[in-house]
Amino acid sequence: MAETKDVIAEIVGIEPGSALAQVVAGRADIMALTQQTHDGALMPETPGGLSHAERAALACRIAKINNESAFEAHFEALMDRAGASDATARIADIWFDGGGDARLKALIRHVDLVAHAPKDATRRDIELLREAGIAEPDIVRLAELVAFVSYQIRVAAGLRLMRGLA
Amino acid sequence: MSRIVHEFTTDIPVWKPYVKPLDLAEASPEQLEALKITPSNTKVSDYVLVLAHDVETLKHRTPLFNGVMYNKGGLSRAEREIGAVGASIVNRCIYCAAVHAGRYNQLTKDEAVIDAIFADGVDAEIEPRLKAILDFSVKLSKCPQDADEADMQALADAGLAKDEILDLILSTALFGWANRLMHTLGEPIAG
Numbered sequence: 001m002a003e004t005k006d007v008i009a010e011i012v013g014i015e016p017g018s019a020l021a022q023v024v025a026g027r028a029d030i031m032a033l034t035q036q037t038h039d040g041a042l043m044p045e046t047p048g049g050l051s052h053a054e055r056a057a058l059a060c061r062i063a064k065i066n067n068e069s070a071f072e073a074h075f076e077a078l079m080d081r082a083g084a085s086d087a088t089a090r091i092a093d094i095w096f097d098g099g100g101d102a103r104l105k106a107l108i109r110h111v112d113l114v115a116h117a118p119k120d121a122t123r124r125d126i127e128l129l130r131e132a133g134i135a136e137p138d139i140v141r142l143a144e145l146v147a148f149v150s151y152q153i154r155v156a157a158g159l160r161l162m163r164g165l166a
Numbered sequence: 167m168s169r170i171v172h173e174f175t176t177d178i179p180v181w182k183p184y185v186k187p188l189d190l191a192e193a194s195p196e197q198l199e200a201l202k203i204t205p206s207n208t209k210v211s212d213y214v215l216v217l218a219h220d221v222e223t224l225k226h227r228t229p230l231f232n233g234v235m236y237n238k239g240g241l242s243r244a245e246r247e248i249g250a251v252g253a254s255i256v257n258r259c260i261y262c263a264a265v266h267a268g269r270y271n272q273l274t275k276d277e278a279v280i281d282a283i284f285a286d287g288v289d290a291e292i293e294p295r296l297k298a299i300l301d302f303s304v305k306l307s308k309c310p311q312d313a314d315e316a317d318m319q320a321l322a323d324a325g326l327a328k329d330e331i332l333d334l335i336l337s338t339a340l341f342g343w344a345n346r347l348m349h350t351l352g353e354p355i356a357g
Binding site: 019020023024026027029030033034036037040041044045046066067068114118119121123125126127136137139140141143144146147148150151152153154155156157158159161162164165166 | 184185186216217219220222223224225226227229230233234237239240256257258259306307309310311313314315317318319322328329331332333334335336338339340342343344345346347349350351353
């Protein structure tokens with residue numbers, strides 16, 4: 001069930017034995033915890049009201065918002081692995097706003113807001129999720145998913161820049 | 167009378183959740199384990215009780231957070247706090263900014279840097295090394311691809327070693343995560 005690889009190392013292209021690999025090895029505990037949180041956010045044992053396929057599709061959307069094609073491909077692979085239906089896969093389409101499905105519409109609206117401009121989020125945004133029938137624990141699961149993926153993408157972006165240092 | 171705080175401050179507000187915190191009486195064994203609840207330790211903040219609704223991320227998040235901010239070596243604890251403050255300013259997380267600006271002040275016994283950052287943001291007149299740290303943190307927080315080779319080089323030119331740069335990336339990114347929880351799941355009320 002859990003991923004055993006290191007998604008960030010793969011996406012950044014950290015070559016074993018390289019100078020960057022040595023620096024990152026100094027924080028091996030953090031990188032391992034990052035991967036474990038990735039698995040907990042994307043493929044939890046108890047997914048609650050957000051299926052693995054929906055989580056992967058929403059994460060794919062966040063990757064697109066951040067213009068991160070390598071993460072986009074990674075989350076697409078997770079969508080395939082979770083057997084995402086065509087309807088669920090559509091969540092990853094940045095031009096799709098949920099259409100006539102009130103629950104999907106609320107999820108997508110919230111993910112787009114928090115990924116792109118968390119500063120603009122207010123109490124009302126949580127109320128909108130609740131009004132769309134999203135349960136309290138699922139509101140927190142959704143927040144952790146967007147928050148974690150936003151972190152993971154930033155760690156990778158920083159490491160990619162470090163690769164260019166002399 | 168409760169007043170929502172909208173301006174950056176080092177007076178730590180009270181965080182009031184929009185989401186119902188977990189009721190400890192209904193907590194699962196896994197939730198209690200992640201919360202480190204024992205008969206002698208039953209004090210848990212509302213913030214952590216809210217996050218306990220998603221125990222599969224919380225159980226890794228707590229040690230990850232402590233490692234990024236407090237582990238040995240690398241970037242000084244105070245400079246890691248500047249990474250946290252830069253992110254919190256971009257994301258307007260008043261609560262996180264207050265806590266971590268306050269920690270910076272405690273660690274350095276100096277309030278001038280935070281006063282300048284709260285007043286002028288990225289235009290703050292602070293020493294070049296702190297300026298490079300703040301600039302990088304703000305750019306990585308806004309949009310990861312806003313940070314470029316020149317910003318990375320500026321960190322190296324300001325004297326940051328590679329292990330210090332890695333710690334800055336981690337503390338900045340960590341607050342991209344923390345701000346998206348703290349600022350979206352509740353609000354800061356004047357204490």
